Amino acid sequence: MGPHEGLGLEITELRLGLPGGSGGGGGEKKRVFSGGGKNGNMDLVVGWPPVCLYKKNNICHVTKMYVKVSMDGAPFLRKVDLSCFKGYSELGMGLEKLFGCSGIGEAMKEESESCEYTAIYEDKDGDWMLVGDVPWLMFTETCKRLRIKRRSYANGSRLHGTNT
Amino acid sequence: MGFPEEVLEHVFSFITSHTDRNVVSLVCKSWYEIERWCRRRIFVGNCYAVSPAMMIRRFPEVRSVELKGKPHFADFNLVPDGWGGYFYPWICEMARAYPWLEEIKLKRMVVTDDNLELISKSFKNFKVLVLSSCEGFSTHGLAAIAANCRNLRELDLRESEVEDLSGHWLSHFPDSCTSLQSLNMSCLSSEVSFSALQRLIARSPNLKTLRLNRAVPLEKLSTLLRRAPQLVELGTGAYSAEIRPDVYANLTEAFSRCKEVKGLSGFWDVLPSYLPAIYSVCSRLTSLNLSYATIQSPDVTKIITQCPNLQSLSVLDYIEDTGLNALSLSCKDLRELRVFPSDPFVANANVSLTEQGLVAVSEGCSKLQSVLYFCRQMSNSALTTIAKNRPNLTCFRLCILEPRAPDYLTFEPLDVGFGAIVEHCKQLQRLSLSGLLTDRVFEYIGKWAKKLEMLSIAFAGDSDLGLHHVLSGCDSLRKLEIRDCPFGDKALLANVSKLETMRSLWMSSCSVSLGACKRLSQKMPRLNVEVIDEQGDLDSRPDNCHVEKLYIYRTVAGPRFDMPSFIRTMDQNPTYRS
Numbered sequence: 181m182g183p184h185e186g187l188g189l190e191i192t193e194l195r196l197g198l199p200g201g202s203g204g205g206g207g208e209k210k211r212v213f214s215g216g217g218k219n220g221n222m223d224l225v226v227g228w229p230p231v232c233l234y235k236k237n238n239i240c241h242v243t244k245m246y247v248k249v250s251m252d253g254a255p256f257l258r259k260v261d262l263s264c265f266k267g268y269s270e271l272g273m274g275l276e277k278l279f280g281c282s283g284i285g286e287a288m289k290e291e292s293e294s295c296e297y298t299a300i301y302e303d304k305d306g307d308w309m310l311v312g313d314v315p316w317l318m319f320t321e322t323c324k325r326l327r328i329k330r331r332s333y334a335n336g337s338r339l340h341g342t343n344t
Numbered sequence: 345m346g347f348p349e350e351v352l353e354h355v356f357s358f359i360t361s362h363t364d365r366n367v368v369s370l371v372c373k374s375w376y377e378i379e380r381w382c383r384r385r386i387f388v389g390n391c392y393a394v395s396p397a398m399m400i401r402r403f404p405e406v407r408s409v410e411l412k413g414k415p416h417f418a419d420f421n422l423v424p425d426g427w428g429g430y431f432y433p434w435i436c437e438m439a440r441a442y443p444w445l446e447e448i449k450l451k452r453m454v455v456t457d458d459n460l461e462l463i464s465k466s467f468k469n470f471k472v473l474v475l476s477s478c479e480g481f482s483t484h485g486l487a488a489i490a491a492n493c494r495n496l497r498e499l500d501l502r503e504s505e506v507e508d509l510s511g512h513w514l515s516h517f518p519d520s521c522t523s524l525q526s527l528n529m530s531c532l533s534s535e536v537s538f539s540a541l542q543r544l545i546a547r548s549p550n551l552k553t554l555r556l557n558r559a560v561p562l563e564k565l566s567t568l569l570r571r572a573p574q575l576v577e578l579g580t581g582a583y584s585a586e587i588r589p590d591v592y593a594n595l596t597e598a599f600s601r602c603k604e605v606k607g608l609s610g611f612w613d614v615l616p617s618y619l620p621a622i623y624s625v626c627s628r629l630t631s632l633n634l635s636y637a638t639i640q641s642p643d644v645t646k647i648i649t650q651c652p653n654l655q656s657l658s659v660l661d662y663i664e665d666t667g668l669n670a671l672s673l674s675c676k677d678l679r680e681l682r683v684f685p686s687d688p689f690v691a692n693a694n695v696s697l698t699e700q701g702l703v704a705v706s707e708g709c710s711k712l713q714s715v716l717y718f719c720r721q722m723s724n725s726a727l728t729t730i731a732k733n734r735p736n737l738t739c740f741r742l743c744i745l746e747p748r749a750p751d752y753l754t755f756e757p758l759d760v761g762f763g764a765i766v767e768h769c770k771q772l773q774r775l776s777l778s779g780l781l782t783d784r785v786f787e788y789i790g791k792w793a794k795k796l797e798m799l800s801i802a803f804a805g806d807s808d809l810g811l812h813h814v815l816s817g818c819d820s821l822r823k824l825e826i827r828d829c830p831f832g833d834k835a836l837l838a839n840v841s842k843l844e845t846m847r848s849l850w851m852s853s854c855s856v857s858l859g860a861c862k863r864l865s866q867k868m869p870r871l872n873v874e875v876i877d878e879q880g881d882l883d884s885r886p887d888n889c890h891v892e893k894l895y896i897y898r899t900v901a902g903p904r905f906d907m908p909s910f911i912r913t914m915d916q917n918p919t920y921r922s
Contacts, residue, residue: 227420227827228802229688229718229745230776232477232503317584317613317638 245320247301251279251328262320268312272299275328284328288312298329353382362387381405388412389847391429391453392872395901396437407446408472409438413453415850415895416800417825419477422852422893424878426908429453433906439466447472454478460485464492471523472498482507483534490516498526498553511536511559517544526553530579530610535559546571555579558612563591566598573601580610583637587617600624609633616643626650630677633658635684641667649674655711656680661697661718668701672708680714681705688718691746699726706733714739721752722779727761731768740765741776747803747828750780757781763788766796773820776800786810790817798823811835815842825850833860840867848897852876856894859887864896865914872899873914874907882912 245262258278265271272285287297288311299311303322311319311326347355356379359365369379385408388394399406413429431453438445445467455478463470470493475481483506489499490513511534517524524544529536536559545551551572560568560581569575585591595618599605605625614637629651634644635658644659645667654675661683663671671678683701687694699722706712712734722744731737751758758779766772766789773795777785781804789796790813797820805811811831814824816839824846832855836843843849843864858875865873875882876893903913 225747227417227422228747229685229743230420230800230802231685231688231718232419314586315584315615317615318586321613 245323247323247325249275249278249326249328252330254279260326262323267316268319275299275326279328287328296331298331299326300329301326349378352378356382360385384408385447386410390897390899391434392901392904393847393897393899396434398901400437400441404441405444406442407444408449409434409442409445409447410449410451411453412451415452415825415848416823417827417850417852418452422827424876424908424910427876427911428904428906430906431455431459435459435462435466439463443467444469446470447474449474449476450478451476452478454480455485456480457482457485457488461488461492464488467493469495471495474498474500474502475504476500477503477505479505483509483511483513483532487513487516490514490521491518494518494521495523496521497523499524500526500528500553501531502528502555504531506532508532508534510534514544515540519543519547522547522549524548525550526577527551528553528555528579529557530555532557533559538564542568542571548572549574551575553577555609556581558582558610561585562595562618563588566591566594569598569602574604575602576604577607577631578602578605578609579633580608582613583611583618584613584615585618587615592618592621595621596624603628605629607631607633611637614639614643616640619643619647622647623650627652629654631656635660635682638662638686645670651675653677658682658684660684660686661695662686663701664696665698665701665704666696668697669704672704676709677711678705678709679711681709681712682716683718684716685718685745688745691720693720699723702726703729703733706730710734711736713737716741716743718743718745720745721749722758722761723751723753724756724758724761724764725753727758728764731761731764735768736771737765737769738771739774740769740772741774741800742778743776744778747778748780749778757784759785759788763792766792771795774798777804778802780804782806783810783813786813790814793817794819796820799825801826801829803828805829805831808832808834812838815839821845822847824848826852826854828853830855833857836860836864837867840864843871843896844868844898846898848895850893850895852893854894855890857888858882858885858891861891861894861914862887865916869916870898870900872897872903874911875914876911878910880910882910 246259247262249258249260260274260278262271265274268288269285272288275284276282283296284299287295287299300308301311301319301323302325303309304324352375356365356368359368365379365383369376380402381404383403384406386399386403386406387410388399389412391411391413411431411434414423414427417423418427429452431450439462443466446469448463449472455475460481463473473489486506489496514536541560545554545568552575554572554575554577556579558581562581562583562585565580599622602625606628608622608625608629608631611634616639619639626647627650630653632648632651632654638660640662641664644663648654648657648667648671652674655677656679657671657675659682663683683697697719699719702715702717702719703726706729713736715737722742750756751761759782762777762781762785766775772793775793775796775798777800783806786805789799796818799814799818799821808831810829812835814821815835831851836856837860861873861875865871874895875891876895877891879892903916907913
C-alpha cells in the first residue's frame with residue numbers, strides 16, 4: 181500500500197453512515213461506525229470498538245429486544261425493539277408513531293376510563309398483563325408480545341389465551 | 345555454593361515469582377537441577393510455546409499450572425473459530441504425570457466436558473479451577489467437578505462461554521463438601537436450585553468470594569447473605585425486584601451484617617430504589633464493579649461518594665464527567681479506573697462523558713496507576729495534562745470510539761498527546777492507542793517507552809517506519825497486537841531477531857505479504873509464523889498477496905498440527921516439504 185488518503189477524505193468517509201435508526205419508536209438518527217471498507221462499503225468494522233464479547237452480551241442496553249405489537253383494527257403486526265426505550269412514556273410515544281394514532285402513551289400511565297386504548301402484554305408465564313405495573317426494566321425482561329386494545333373492541337373479548 | 349541441597353531448596357521456596365525462579369535456574373547446573381525439582385507453580389503464557397511433555401520432563405513436582413491460549417484479540421472476535429488453544433493435550437499428559445496437582449488456571453482456552461471430568465477424577469487433592477474467557481464446555485462438565493473434587497476450594501468461571509444446559513450442576517456438590525472458599529458463576533444464565541445454593545453456602549464457613557449469576561433474584565439475596573456474613577467479595581445477581589418495603593428492609597439489614605465485604609460486583613438490571621441497601625458497606629469497599637449497572641450519573645455518584653477507600657472502579661460511561669469529578673474528590677486511594685461504553689456502536693454521544701472526566705481523575709487521584717477509558721473525544725492537551733499529573737501510570741488504555749478521530753480541538757493527530765504519556769510515565773507497562781496517529785507517535789514510543797511490555801495498535805500509522813520504531817526501540821516489549829495499520833514487510837524483516845525476544849505478535853488487516861511470512865519463517869526457526877486466511881486456498885496464492893491475519897510467536901515446540909485448514913504455519917525448511 182502506498183501513501184494513504186489525505187486527512188480530509190478519511191474524515192469525510194467516516195461521517196457517512198447507515199441511514200435511519202432501528203425499528204420502532206426511538207426516532208433518533210443513529211450513526212454506526214464505518215471502516216471505509218475495501219470496496220467502499222460502509223461495513224460495520226469487525227471487533228471495533230474493542231469491547232469484550234462477554235460485556236457486549238451482558239449489558240442489557242445493547243441486547244436487542246424485539247417484540248411483536250398487535251393493535252385492534254390494524255391489518256398487520258409490527259415489531260418494536262424494547263431496548264430502544266428508556267421507559268413507558270417513550271414506549272407509548274413510539275407506538276403512537278408506529279400506528280399513527282395518539283393516546284397509547286396515556287393508556288400506559290393511567291387507567292383512566294377516558295383512555296381510548298388499553299395496553300396489555302404477554303409475559304413469560306403466558307399471562308396477559310396490564311402494561312405499566314412493574315418497573316420498566318422488569319417489564320422489558322418479561323414482555324413477550326404487546327397488544328393495544330381499543331375500548332370499542334375490548335368489550336366482550338377474552339384476555340387470556342388471546343391470539344391475534 | 346557449598347550449601348547442602350536441602351538448604352538451597354529451603355531458600356528457593358521463598359522465591360515465588362516466575363521470572364525470579366527462571367533466573368535462579370540459570371545460575372549453574374546444580375541450581376538448575378535443584379530448582380526444577382522444587383518448582384511448584386508453572387505459568388505458560390502461550391500454550392504453544394512449549395509442549396506438555398517438555399514441561400513435565402523438566403518440572404516433575406508441579407502443583408499449579410497456569411496456561412493461556414488464544415491471542416488477546418480473540419476477545420473482540422478477530423480470531424476465527426477453530427483457531428486452537430485446546431486444553432486436551434495438556435490434561436492428558438498432566439493426568440498421568442501430576443497426580444498431586446492442585447490448581448489449574450486457564451485463559452482463552454478450549455476446554456471440553458471430558459477434560460473437566462478428567463480433571464475431577466485424576467487429582468485427589470484438586471483445589472482450584474479458574475477458567476477465564478474459556479469455551480467448549482457445558483454445565484455437565486461443571487457437575488463432574490462439583491461431584492468429584494472433594495477438597496475443592498475455588499471454582500471461578502469468569503467470563504467463560506458455557507453451554508448452559510441447566511442449573512442442576514450446583515446440586516452435585518456433595519453434602520460433605522465444606523471446603524469452598526471462592527465461587528464465581530456470574531457468567532452462567534441458568535437458574536440454579538436456590539435451596540442447593542443456600543445449603544452449599546451455609547456449609548462453607550470459609551467462603552470468601554461469591555459471585556452469583558443474573559438469575560439469582562434480588563428478593564433472595566438477603567437469605568444468602570445471612571448465611572455468609574464472612575464474605576469479602578460479593579457479586580449480586582439481578583438487582584431489581586418489585587418495590588416492596590420488606591424486601592428492601594431485609595436486604596439493607598443483610599448487607600449491614602456483612603462487615604468484611606470489600607468488593608462488590610454484579611448489579612445487572614439495577615433498580616435505583618434498591619441501591620441504598622448497600623450504603624452500609626460502602627465505607628469499607630476497595631473494589632466496585634458497576635460495569636453492568638445501567639444507572640445514571642446521580643445514582644452512581646451517590647454510591648461512590650460514600651466509598652473513600654475505593655481502589656478499583658469499573659463503571660459505564662453513564663457516570664459522565666460530573667460523576668468522575670465526584671470520584672476524583674471522594675476516592676483518594678483510587679488505583680484503577682475502567683469506564684466502559686454504554687452504547688458502543690453509536691457515533692453520537694448518548695452521555696456527557698468526555699476527556700474532562702479522565703483529566704479530573706488524573707488530577708484528584710494521586711495513586712491512579714491503571715486506566716481503561718472509552719470515550720468519543722480526546723485532545724493532545726488533555727493527554728499531556730494527564731501524563732504530567734500521573735507519571736506513575738503503569739497501564740493506559742484509551743479507546744476513542746471513532747477510528748482515526750483527531751484531536752477534537754485542533755484536528756491534529758494525537759501523536760503529541762500519546763508522546764507525552766510515554767515520556768512522562770516511565771513505568772508504563774501496557775498501552776493501547778486510538779484516534780488519529782501518524783508514524784510520529786511510534787517514534788515517541790520507541791524512544792521513551794522502555795518499560796512497555798504490551799502495546800495495542802489500531803487504525804494508526806503511515807508506513808513501515810512506524811512499526812520499525814516500535815520493534816527497534818521498545819526494549820521490554822513482549823506482546824504486540826496490531827490491526828488495520830499500513831505496516832508491511834520491511835519493518836518485520838528488518839527486526840526478525842526482536843520477534844524471538846517477544847511472546848507474540850498479532851497483525852491483522854495490515855500489509856504483510858505471504859512471501860515475507862515465508863522468508864521470516866525461514867530465517868527464524870524458533871518462531872511459528874502462522875498465516876490465517878479464511879478466503880481459502882492459501883497454497884495457490886502469489887507471494888505478493890497480503891495476508892489477512894498473521895500470528896507470530898516464539899516456541900520450542902515446533903509447528904503445531906491442530907489447526908483448521910485456513911491457518912498455515914509457514915515452512916521452516918523448504919527442502920523437507922512433502
